[in-house]
Amino acid sequence: MIELKEVTKIYTGQSVPAVDSLTMKIEKGEICVFVGPSGCGKSTTLRMINRMIEPSSGTILIDNKNIKDSDPDKLRMGIGYVIQQIGLLPHRTVAENIAIVPRLHGWPKDKINRRVDELLVLIGLDPETTRSKFPSQLSGGQMQRIGVARAMAADPPVMLMDEPFGAVDPIARNHLQDEFLRLQREIKKTIVFVTHDINEAIKMGDKIAIFNRGRLVQYGTPQDILSRPANDFVADFIGYDRVVKMLSLFRVEDIARPVGCTIEPNELPNAWNKMQDYQAAVCFLINSAGEPSGFITGDDFLKQGKDASPDVLNKIAGQRKRAFVEGDVLLRDALSLILEFNTEYLGVLSGNRVVGVISLGDIRKHASKKEGD
Template identity: 75%
Template sequence: MIELREVTKIYKGQTVPAVNKLSLKILKGETCVFVGPSGCGKSTTLRMINRLIEPTSGTILIDNKDIRESNPDKLRMGIGYVIQQIGLLPHRTVAENIAIVPRLYGWPREKIKKRVDELLELVGLDPETTRNKFPSQLSGGQMQRVGVARAMAADPPIMLMDEPFGAVDPIVRNYLQDEFLRLQRELKKTICFVTHDINEAIKMGDKIAIFNRGELVQYGTPQEILTRPANDFVRDFIGYDRAVKMLSLFRVEQLVRRRVCTVSENELPGAAQKMKDQGADACFVLDAAGKPAGFVTAQTIANNGSVAPEMLKQLALSNKEAFVQGMTLLRDALSLMLELDTEYLGVLDREVPVGVVTLGDIRQYISRKEGEQ
């Protein structure tokens, strides 16, 4: 989809290239994150792709076509662009901001209105209460979501995002990242995403391009970069906690133990035998509504010897908060284990128990993934 061949940018009056002989390919539907310290060339590279900045030399191709053969304005109309400052026009409503590019394409009024409402719903905003507001009436997180909606208005196949979540607080930022990942799973755009935060790069990227002083120093998947840093700069940039960062690459569903059984509170005394009969690692206690209220593991019972029914109930119900969804990142699962001081978490598919995951499972899984690389 996007290819850069020996692309160099030297600004007027400077002798050191801002970007030097950069070559890389970004495949259709991939999210490629450009990351590195300030002044490393990542934002310059992004802006050369939509010709906001012209390269000094080299070639940039989109769908095998040299972008210099395209009119710059028409090129940009077909590429969504999201920046940290958001750039909403303050004197126009949310709907008018989102509709800018469709209007340039000459879309009919009703088609534009329908598209605006679709996009507001897609980014988690209520069209009825949002479309006629002005940017000054929105929170930072809401403005950022409107900025993403505007970039997607004409359904561009490519999106360029320059530190899009850098201006919001950490809680909102994490929410926007998760929402963006959800949207990308549905829409499968080709995305170039600039950040200075290696943790954001690991979370968001299918591929990561690490820059330093205008040079591309490593390009690969998050797992490749975490397990095989190309040099000391990459190793230092990633940080000493590479193994911990790897926890952001995998989800609980990838290592959950799926042998489970269920009982009501009254049936708890028979939990050990039921687990033995079914070859299960855990027995989930269901409340009157059929929802999991806790669990007990075969290991817990073995560690405690003969357990009185009341004690068994206490052990099971003490785990009422020790649940995660299958889509939960291993990083977040480990955090919950540490918070609750437990080595076991129950795993749910919405409200249905599907298994357990242990601290040992996580440790062995990460060790195996490091070994594979």
């Protein structure tokens, strides 16, 4: 969808290129995140794609068409653009801000109005209460959503996003990231996303391009980059916690094993034998409503003895009544809970029913896998 061939940018008066012989390809429907330290060339590259900055040499293709063959204004009208400062016009309403590009395209008024309302619903805002507001009446998170909606208004196939969530607080930023990923699953745009935050890059990107001093240092999937840093710069940029970062790429449901053994309170005297029958390392205690109220493990019997009393086992299980997660929880967060509860296992829930189990060993084994294993 987007291809850069030997693209170089040297600013007037400088001898060192801001972008140096960059060659890369961004596939249709992918989010490609540009990341790196300040001044590494990532924002310059982004702005060369819509000709806000002209390259000194090289070729940029969008859909196999050289962007130099397009009028710059018309090119930009066909590319969505979102920036950190959002750039909403303060004297225009939300609806008028979103409608800017469709109006430039000459869309009829009724089509514009339908598109505005459609986008407001898509980004999770109520058209009735939002379309007539001015930017000053919105929160930072709401303004950022409107900025995204404006970039999508004319349904461009390509979107460029330059630090789009950098100006909001961490809680709002995390929510905006989640909402945008949900949105991308529906709209499937080709997106180039600039950030300085490696954690945001790992979360948002189908592919990550790491820049340093104007050059592309490594380009690949988040898993590939985390498991195989190309050099010391990439390893240092990712940080010493790259194995923990790897856990943010997977969810509990990716590694959960089926429940092998469950017991009801009246079966506690026979818990050891039942675990042996099922060859289970963990056994879940299920209450009268069919909900899990904790679990016991083989190690508990090693400590307490095979003839541990039902009262002791019930107390041990009850200490783990919160050691459960839903399947869509990130493995990173599951690891945090395992450490918090000082347990080797977590039960996996679907609603109020236990459907699986994961262990610290499962997480460790998954984190050590390389891409393709």
